[in-house]
Amino acid sequence: MGEPEKVQTLDERQNWYWKKNIKFISGLLVIWFLVGLGGGVLFAVPLNEVPFFGVTLSFWIGHQGAILVFVLLILSYAIRMDKLDREYYEKKLEK
Amino acid sequence: MSVEVITIIMVLFTFALYTGIGWFSRVKDTSSFYVAGQNVPTVANGAAIAADWMSAASFISMAGLVAFLGYDGTIYLMGWTGGYVLLALLLAPYLRKFGKFTVPDFIGDRFYSNSARTVAAIATIFISITYISGQMRGVGIVFSRYLQVDIIVGVLIGMAIVGFFALLGGMKGITWTQATQYFVIIIAFLIPAVAISLQLTGNPVPQLALTSSDIVERLSTIQVDLGMTEYMAPFTNLSMLNVFMIALALMAGTAGLPHVIVRFYTVKNVRAARWSAVWAIIFIALLYLTAPAVGAFAKYNLISTIADQPLEEVQDIEWVSKWETTGLLQFNDLNGDGIINFSEGSADNEVIIDKDIMVLSTPEVANLAPFIIALVATGGLAAALSTASGLLITMSSAVSHDIYYRIFNKEASEKQRLRVGRLSLLVALLVAAYVGINPPGFAGEVVALAFGLGAASLFPVILLGIFDKRMNKEGAIAGILTGLIFTLVTISLILSRTIFGTEEAIIDSFFGINAQGVGVVGMILNFIVSFIVSRNTPEPPIEIQQLIENVRAPEMDDNLEAAATKESE
Incomplete structure (x- = not known):
């Protein structure tokens, strides 16, 4: 058994799976940045003028809101990847 | 009780x-x-x-x-x-x-x-x-x-x-x-x-x-x-x-x-x-x-x-006196009026409290x-x-x-x-x-160092190892060393008073960034250096490239696989 000479690259379906995965992650990370470092830091001064119940909007994002969004991001990743896994096997079936 | x-x-x-x-x-x-x-x-x-x-x-x-x-x-x-x-x-x-x-x-x-x-x-x-x-x-x-x-x-x-x-x-x-x-x-x-x-x-x-x-x-x-x-x-x-x-x-x-x-x-x-x-x-x-x-x-x-x-x-x-004996809470009646002046951050503050x-x-x-x-x-x-x-x-x-x-x-x-x-x-x-x-007398600084070094060394290499197929040994090592050395040196210079015992800090901050945040700069340098070095050195061996391909493929899930095969039969 010799060393393989060429890398066995992903087939069409696997490629589709990986691209979808990257797309999900990128989308989630954009939200991660905009809410956390955006709402909590970069836009904190203007958002501090916006009232939110007893506090200001940026205070809430910085202390609680961003954390809630982070939970939702990780949850939606797990759910969407489960769905993607199923779709992958369904595609395999079609072949 | x-x-x-x-x-x-x-x-x-x-x-x-x-x-x-x-x-x-x-x-x-x-x-x-x-x-x-x-x-x-x-x-x-x-x-x-x-x-x-x-x-x-x-x-x-x-x-x-x-x-x-x-x-x-x-x-x-x-x-x-x-x-x-x-x-x-x-x-x-x-x-x-x-x-x-x-x-x-x-x-x-x-x-x-x-x-x-x-x-x-x-x-x-x-x-x-x-x-x-x-x-x-x-x-x-x-x-x-x-x-x-x-x-x-x-x-x-x-x-x-x-x-x-x-x-x-x-x-x-x-x-x-x-x-x-x-x-x-x-x-x-x-x-x-x-x-x-x-x-x-x-x-x-x-x-x-x-x-x-x-x-x-x-x-x-x-x-x-x-x-x-x-x-x-x-x-x-x-x-x-x-x-x-x-x-x-x-x-x-x-x-x-x-x-x-x-x-x-x-x-x-x-x-x-x-x-x-x-x-x-x-x-x-x-x-x-x-x-x-x-x-x-x-x-x-x-x-x-x-x-x-x-x-x-x-x-x-009772709780005040008990914490006072541990030394984590101290009062210092600076103006001698017998009244506690609690104004954290100002010169007249008379309360020293450990945040812990x-x-x-x-x-x-x-x-x-x-x-x-x-x-x-x-x-x-x-x-x-x-x-x-x-x-x-x-x-x-x-x-x-x-x-x-x-x-x-x-x-x-x-x-x-x-x-x-x-x-x-x-x-x-x-x-x-x-x-x-x-x-160690400088526990807080050491923690800043640990997070900074983690950000500047381990995080970029792991990330690139997964997502950049072309990343090779030369790039990764050059990147880690750049990130580590930059962060270590900068943090030591900023915290030189506690680390080397100098009278004044050698530098106040790195262009306005303090010791806790400077790891980010080390991280960015790590990314840049490893990218440039890896693109100018041989690509990783074939079995490593294969390894990365395999990680990208969906996992073989027995249940889903079985369901798929069963239906197709």
């Missing part, structure tokens, strides 16, 4: 519980010793990750830090949870798929280099020791106040318990013990929070009371009246640049924490790794959404109890039942011990697996490796006990 007696009973009870669980899930082979045989249920693993990840810093220190930083305390709240997002989305599922034991193992194999493996192992050991010293300080504080024993005795008791079940149970024992500890931690954190929330705002849900009541507004006003910064306003304690950089450094540093990453190897497949991450963030968020409320309530209570009050009356309060006592003293300040005070002490210990045991396993596997087995003795048998693993765990335990008894 006094608070001390109740505390001793509760601590003994929980220690017996942890030890019993460690005993029942003890293991005999190396795979279970390091990664729990990969058969731990998702929810239990999630709770264990949460307990492992939430250290004494999260339980004891964080709410106190937030109480004194106000808005800018978001660096910890958002920094630590935001880093968890990076870990869950970018690292955990793929590292699980690679199926390596440890972080240095991944780095060594992916970059086909024992130098890379060694650098990663040393970084792992350094980060772990730094962390343990923090946990031991937490244990020391709790014991010295609530058990009224000497800090040395306290640390030794703690180390004996951690060592006992870590040696016996390995990772599997630890996983179940940590899952139990999570529930102790969260109950101990929530019960006093609910009680104080009810007392101050009439709302029993502290997480909601923070925003729905006017408590933050009131606190902001009182603080301004006393000459402190406005609690709700951003960037009063740190500049916007620093809040941004520190939050980012804590995020990347957290994502690269080796003892948390290793947790994701204890699940049975990639799907379970994703769902463990979900459970863990839910468990973590429960505490992290409560901490800012506890911080604000505690600060409010503290100010109303001591600010502008007669010094003698305050010193007669905020959470622990909160139930006493609010006059809650002795049972609750004991509960908080027990929770603080659970947080410190659960993290310390995870760190010990990580440290011993870096020595026995990554350095001894992979580099020095490739023929080592299971038994030999297990023996070296236990031996290095014992050594790590002694080092940790020593650090706990003689904490």
Whole structure:
């Protein structure tokens, strides 16, 4: 058994799976940045003028809101990847 | 019964519980010793990750830090949870798929280099020791106040318990013990929070009371009246640049924490790794959404109890005098008027308070039942011990697996490796006990260094190892070294007063970025250097490229596969 000479690259379906995965992650990370470092830091001064119940909007994002969004991001990743896994096997079936 | 007696009973009870669980899930082979045989249920693993990840810093220190930083305390709240997002989305599922034991193992194999493996192992050991010293300080504080024993005795008791079940149970024992500890931690954190929330705002849900009541507004006003910064306003304690950089450094540093990453190897497949991450963030968020409320309530209570009050009356309060004897709370009547002037940050301030006592003293300040005070002490210990045991396993596997087995003795048998693993765990335990008894004078700086170095070294290499197929040995090593050296040098220059004992800091900051945030610059340099070097050196060998291709392919799931085949038949 010799060393393989060429890398066995992903087939069409696997490629589709990986691209979808990257797309999900990128989308989630954009939200991660905009809410956390955006709402909590970069836009904190203007958002501090916006009232939110007893506090200001940026205070809430910085202390609680961003954390809630982070939970939702990780949850939606797990759910969407489960769905993607199923779709992958369904595609395999079609072949 | 006094608070001390109740505390001793509760601590003994929980220690017996942890030890019993460690005993029942003890293991005999190396795979279970390091990664729990990969058969731990998702929810239990999630709770264990949460307990492992939430250290004494999260339980004891964080709410106190937030109480004194106000808005800018978001660096910890958002920094630590935001880093968890990076870990869950970018690292955990793929590292699980690679199926390596440890972080240095991944780095060594992916970059086909024992130098890379060694650098990663040393970084792992350094980060772990730094962390343990923090946990031991937490244990020391709790014991010295609530058990009224000497800090040395306290640390030794703690180390004996951690060592006992870590040696016996390995990772599997630890996983179940940590899952139990999570529930102790969260109950101990929530019960006093609910009680104080009810007392101050009439709302029993502290997480909601923070925003729905006017408590933050009131606190902001009182603080301004006393000459402190406005609690709700951003960037009063740190500049916007620093809040941004520190939050980012804590995020990347957290994502690269080796003892948390290793947790994701204890699940049975990639799907379970994703769902463990979900459970863990839910468990973590429960505490992290409560901490800012506890911080604000505690600060409010503290100010109303001591600010502008007669010094003698305050010193007669029981909790005040007990904390004064530990030296963590001090009064200094500068103007000699007998009235306490509490104005943190100004020259007339007469109160020196260690932020670590905020959470622990909160139930006493609010006059809650002795049972609750004991509960908080027990929770603080659970947080410190659960993290310390995870760190010990990580440290011993870096020595026995990554350095001894992979580099020095490739023929080592299971038994030999297990023996070296236990031996290095014992050594790590002694080092940790020593650090706990003689904490370095610059503990805070060392922690900044650990996160900064994690962000500047481990995080970029792991990320590039997964997502950049073209990344090779030369690029990774050049990147790690650039990140490490830059961050190490810059932090030492900024903190030269405590590190080298110079009169003045050699540089004040790196273009306005302080020591805690400078790891981000190291991280960016790491990314740039490794990219340039890798593109100008040979591509990685064919089997490594194949390895990365395989990680990108979806996992073979027996159930889905079987269903698909069945239908097609």
